[in-house]
Amino acid sequence: MDLAGRRVLITGASRGIGESIARSCAAAGASVALVARSEGQLSRLAGELHGTAHVADLGDAGSVDGLIARVESDAGPVDVLVNNAGVDHVGALGAMSAVELEQIYRVNLLSPVELCRQVLPRMLDRGRGHIVNISSLSGAAPFPGLASYSSTKAGLTHFTAGLRADLKGQPIGTTVVELGPIPTDMLSNASSYRPTAASFQRFYQLQILVDIQRETVADAVVEAISKDRRHVRLPRRAAVTAMLAEAPRRFVELALTGVPHQA
Ligand SMILES: NC(=O)c1ccc[n+]([C@@H]2O[C@H](COP(=O)([O-])OP(=O)(O)OC[C@H]3O[C@@H](n4cnc5c(N)ncnc54)[C@H](OP(=O)(O)O)[C@@H]3O)[C@@H](O)[C@H]2O)c1
Numbered sequence: 001m002d003l004a005g006r007r008v009l010i011t012g013a014s015r016g017i018g019e020s021i022a023r024s025c026a027a028a029g030a031s032v033a034l035v036a037r038s039e040g041q042l043s044r045l046a047g048e049l050h051g052t053a054h055v056a057d058l059g060d061a062g063s064v065d066g067l068i069a070r071v072e073s074d075a076g077p078v079d080v081l082v083n084n085a086g087v088d089h090v091g092a093l094g095a096m097s098a099v100e101l102e103q104i105y106r107v108n109l110l111s112p113v114e115l116c117r118q119v120l121p122r123m124l125d126r127g128r129g130h131i132v133n134i135s136s137l138s139g140a141a142p143f144p145g146l147a148s149y150s151s152t153k154a155g156l157t158h159f160t161a162g163l164r165a166d167l168k169g170q171p172i173g174t175t176v177v178e179l180g181p182i183p184t185d186m187l188s189n190a191s192s193y194r195p196t197a198a199s200f201q202r203f204y205q206l207q208i209l210v211d212i213q214r215e216t217v218a219d220a221v222v223e224a225i226s227k228d229r230r231h232v233r234l235p236r237r238a239a240v241t242a243m244l245a246e247a248p249r250r251f252v253e254l255a256l257t258g259v260p261h262q263a
Pocket of ligand 1 (some may be wrong): 182
């Protein structure tokens with residue numbers, strides 16, 4: 001989809017990768033609708049990019065309920081949904097509280113799926129749309145200290161593949177973005193737990209991982225939307241784990257050639 005004149009809703013747009021995606025989408029001529037909890041940062045960025053700010057806590061089901069309808073009534077139709085907001089609780093599972101555990105699955109997996117559920121009928125009615133889900137290479141590669149986080153990302157990647165199967169033949173594109181280390185607040189937090197930091201260090205030493213700047217990620221996301229690419233994997237040198245995890249999905253896709261995908 002050509003982004004010029006389209007509206008892109010980006011969650012987690014107050015900072016980090018989401019802020020960069022908002023900047024790149026605006027530079028490509030899109031209107032941006034920004035979602036996060038930090039009202040000040042969100043309003044400043046929305047003002048700068050001539051977009052709209054929508055304060056919402058994606059860890060709260062009540063706040064997510066009807067969110068797409070509220071954004072569309074304030075800003076207009078959403079052509080592209082970028083599910084970028086995420087949290088990571090790094091450390092041993094037993095050190096997490098039950099509340100933290102619920103939050104990580106809600107923000108990283110349940111809310112993105114719920115926002116897709118809300119937006120898809122609207123996109124289908126309009127005959128256009130694109131969904132981008134920001135996942136992680138850790139969804140296919142287990143690192144110590146990230147068991148819950150990685151499983152939310154494995155879920156989001158696999159959900160996006162399932163959604164793509166549901167939407168086969170429909171005018172809605174999907175992109176899953178599987179990322180390695182991107183210097184942001186989240187990466188600093190993940191590196192604060194020694195076993196996780198030491199594991200990342202091993203992969204840096206093996207030259208399998210290398211930091212990628214968030215602006216590079218944002219430009220790749222814009223390109224993927226424009227060219228209807230199903231995957232963005234960065235750094236490319238680490239993409240092999242995600243490609244191996246993708247193999248059974250591709251096998252099923254091939255085996256289902258010619259089988260109707262809609263009721
Ligand atoms: N950085 C990495 O190395 C890396 C690697 C792989 C994947 N990723 C993924 O990339 C995405 C962006 O991460 P990042 O590195 O940019 O993280 P970040 O700098 O910590 O930013 C996270 C964003 O999510 C928002 N957010 C967090 N909790 C929220 C909630 N309950 N409701 C609404 N918004 C919420 C934050 O806004 P507020 O605090 O204002 O709400 C912020 O805008 C995440 O999905 C992450 O899992 C990151």
